[in-house]
Amino acid sequence: MTSFIQSTWLAGLRGRSFHLVLMLGLILVGWAFLASFFSPRHPQTVALDVGISGIRITLVLLSLFWVQELVSKEIERRTLVLTMAHPVSRMDYIIGRYAGISVLLLVSTIILALLLLLTVFATEGEYGAARKVSLGIPYWATMIGLWLDVLVVTSFTLCIASLSTMVFLPFAVGIMFTLAARSLGIVLEFLFVRQAEGDQALLFQFGPVIKSIRWMLPDLSRLDWRDWTLYGLSPDTDSLIMAIVMAVAYSVILLSLAVFCFQRRELV
Amino acid sequence: MKLYHQWWLASLIFIFAIVGFLAAVSWQSNHPIVRQDEELTVVPPPLVQVLLAFGDRYLAADIAVVRSLLNPLKDDGYDHFRSQAKIQLDASMMNPRHEDNYYIAAALLSWSGHVEEAKTILRRAAEGRSFDMLPPLYLGFDYFYFEHDSILGANWMYQAALRADSEQNRTSLSRIASRWLERGEDAREALKVLDAMRTQARGVALKAYLAQRGERLKALVILQDSARAYYIRFGKPLGTIDDLLKVGILTRLPLDPAQLGFYLDASGMPQLRQPPFNGAPPPR
Secondary structure (H helix, E strand, C coil): CHHHHHHHHHHHHHCCHHHHHHHHHHHHHHHHHHHHCCCCCCHHHHHHHHHHHHHHHHHHHHHHHHHHHHHHHHHHCCHHHHHHCCCCCHHHHHHHHHHHHHHHHHHHHHHHHHHHHHHHHHCCCCCCCCCCCCCCHHHHHHHHHHHHHHHHHHHHHHHHHHHCCCCCHHHHHHHHHHHHHHHHHHHHHHHHHCHHHHCHHHHHHHHHHHHHHCCCCCCHHHHCCHHHHHHCCCCCHHHHHHHHHHHHHHHHHHHHHHHHHHHCCCCC | CHHHHHHHHHHHHHHHHHHHHHHHHHHHHHCCCCCCCCCCCCCCCHHHHHHHCCCCHHHHHHHHHHHHHCCCCCCCCCCCCHHHHHHHHHHHHHCCCCHHHHHHHHHHHHHHCCHHHHHHHHHHHHHHCCCCCHHHHHHHHHHHHHCCCHHHHHHHHHHHHHCCCCHHHHHHHHHHHHHHHHCCCCHHHHHHHHHHHHHHCCCHHHHHHHHHHHHHHHHHHHHHHHHHHHHHHHCCCCCCCCHHHHCCCCCCCCCCCCCCCEEECCCCCEEECCCCCCCCCCCC
16 A cells, blocks of 8 residues: 555656646735735735635645546556556555545645745734734644645545546536535524524525535535634634544545445456 | 739738728727726625635635725715625625624724624624624724614623723723713613623722712612602602702702713703713813
């Protein structure tokens, strides 16, 4: 399995993926820096907020890109058949690829986070917000949350790639999954906490459906801990632990499914 | 020969293209596009805003606030700010702690008639930003000034005082809150809030100030109760406050520790005399 992790890492480097990461990082830095000019009262907070959103989007795109390049295309080009000719199990291949992409994503998260940190320092103007942003442990904890978030997306995309016969299907379905899972939090809040702002018809129409969906789709907004770094408001320990449990458990379920599907797949 | 024709055709197309381009630019230079300041009119539902921001509620809130900031300030009209009020309300649901959002709500929405929306945005900000004294301060002001609800206004102002970053601010905000309480319709309710403020107040001077305000309200409650008793006994409103002594309802008039005194309103009900705003000494 370690050989697959190594090969994924090397493929990521040789494919000039980190050039892509740096390019996206520079775009992100510019985006966050410009966004700060639109805030009259707390430019640094807005730069950090928009930058974190940028990292969230970039990491998903990188994850989908790597799953497509390192798994879907290998299946399509039949190069996987040569790999499988060696005495290795299909489970090792899937788990190894997942672990390799996870390492690539971790390094990307660190690079993007460092670039964003520089931007946030650069936007520190004369006007200070009611509370300064916390750039120590809260910042890096938020980044770990983003990494866990994208690991869930990676496991889902890998699961789709393990059974898909089209190269672009995992990418497209992965994006839809991300949108749905990240939006689930605000939908749940709107319907059940705010009672659909008094719209009973809407509540009756969508309430039962959303209640069922939440058992199939993880609420990825639970892994977004940016209030901690933006406003110094840390999530309570229980929600922090349960968010991590949710992410890890869901990833394990999807990886198990991916291994199960991949072992029964015709490769030739 | 064939090549010769092709060359001519290509040259002709090239010349036509140049002429066409020059003609188009010449026409455009005489017909500039004049765009009016575009008002904010399109407000998608919050979920659509979140989906358009790649499922990121914080980014959706940032975009909504930037859209609000770019809404041209043509007038203070209610209709002009209708869409802005809606989009800011959505932004406060997506990220209730957004500092620009509550600030422009207090600065623009309250003053253009969208007080309800501004109050909701400020209340969410006050609840979400426990470290910030401004949302409760603005909310208190909205209740006091726009809704004429002194009690709620003073309550929120007192919340702002509790969050103040310096003793001086805390004292000033507490004093404002206690003055607002005195303007309330219900003196007993105001007294309860004032007592709670006094109990939790830090600093001897502030405690003494609030105690004095409390004594003043207690005196008002005694006078108002007596005025009601006078009305029940004689079937007419009180003429002067001294009448309470003449008919024996009170043996002595309660003292006002602030030495501002009381007056009778149009219905014959005693009210607190307020200090003048121009700094002139109060009447004794």
